[in-house]
Structure formats: structure tokens, C-alpha cells
Amino acid sequence: MSHGPLPDRNDQANATARTGLAAALDRGLAILNRVIVVFASLALVAACGILSYSVLSRALFKAANYWQDEAAVFLLVGATFMTAAYVQQNRGHIGIEAFVGLLSPLANRVRLWIVDVATFLFCAFFTWKSWTLAHEAYVDGQVSNSMWSPPLAIPYSLMALGMSLLCVQILVQLALPFAGARRP
Numbered sequence: 001m002s003h004g005p006l007p008d009r010n011d012q013a014n015a016t017a018r019t020g021l022a023a024a025l026d027r028g029l030a031i032l033n034r035v036i037v038v039f040a041s042l043a044l045v046a047a048c049g050i051l052s053y054s055v056l057s058r059a060l061f062k063a064a065n066y067w068q069d070e071a072a073v074f075l076l077v078g079a080t081f082m083t084a085a086y087v088q089q090n091r092g093h094i095g096i097e098a099f100v101g102l103l104s105p106l107a108n109r110v111r112l113w114i115v116d117v118a119t120f121l122f123c124a125f126f127t128w129k130s131w132t133l134a135h136e137a138y139v140d141g142q143v144s145n146s147m148w149s150p151p152l153a154i155p156y157s158l159m160a161l162g163m164s165l166l167c168v169q170i171l172v173q174l175a176l177p178f179a180g181a182r183r184p
Helices: 012-017 021-061 068-082 084-089 105-140 153-179
Strands: none
Touching: 021 068, 021 084, 021 153, 068 084, 068 153, 084 153, 105 153
16 A cells, blocks of 8 residues: 555656646646545535435435435446546556566656556547447436436436546646656
8 A cells, every 4th residue: 555656656746837738738637626526525425415314314214215325326426437537647546556666767657658548548438438328318318217317417427527537637647748747
């Protein structure tokens, strides 16, 4: 388990000190990601509150809870996918930490580049599929199979938007070294 920055991770202070399109995108994404994290935190607290209410109302008052579980799931889906770019910005998604000390600096740079490209390709496919699901759900008016029946376009759109932000974040991380960024 790691509790601090790894030696193969981008130095955020140096990453935002550069000029150019990639650096401007990096700074803009950093601000957007911080705002999203605040809203995602509120969504997590709301999901906890909703689920707690659901348990208490069912146990104490034998009340039906047909909407609480789905509302909590929608909030959790939104929080999870919308914060994916923030986690990637801090290089928290994929890391082969066991190899950092074993490989040369050049091999570590190549390893990071390969991981970023593979991650981008997977995320690009997932993004495309999420947008097609969101579009189909919206056009067809798909709803969940519960009594509440909220539109499925809501979680699918949150997935698609979150994955789109993740793809942009990965592209920025791939572009920064070509714009003068230094990876150790």
C-alpha cells in the first residue's frame, strides 16, 4: 500500500507551471475535477442519507422503499464515473508499483506511456458504448423496471460524461510530455 506520491508519477506543481494548450487543458481539468469532487462528495453523503432513511423507515414504520435504492444507486454511479478523471489526474487508477524500482528510468517512461495508451483505448471504447446507451435510453424513453421508473438516460449520461472526461484527462497526460513536461 502506498501513502505518498510514487517516483514515477507526474509532479503536479511542474505540470501546471507550463504554458501551451496541453498545460492549459491540464489546469482547466484540474479545476473542473476539484469542482466535480465536491459535488460527488455531496452525492455520496446524499446516498448514505437516503439508504439510512430507507432502512429506518422500513424497520420502524414498515414503509415501502421503492425509490430509495435506485436513487442511491444513481447517485453512486454519478459519483463514481464523474470522479474518474480526478483519480486519473492523480495517477490513481493503474499503476504497476512493483516494477518502478526494478526498471530503468527509460523503461519506466515507456511503461507509463504503454499503460496510458492501453487505458485510453479501453476508456475510449467504454465512452463510445456509454454514449450509445445514453442515446438509446433517451430516444426510446427507457426507464428502470421498478415502481418508481426513473429514466435510464440519467445514469447512462453520467457514465458517458464521466468516461469522456477520463479520456480527455488521459489524452492530456499523453500530450504533456510532448509539450515539455518531464516524467522522471
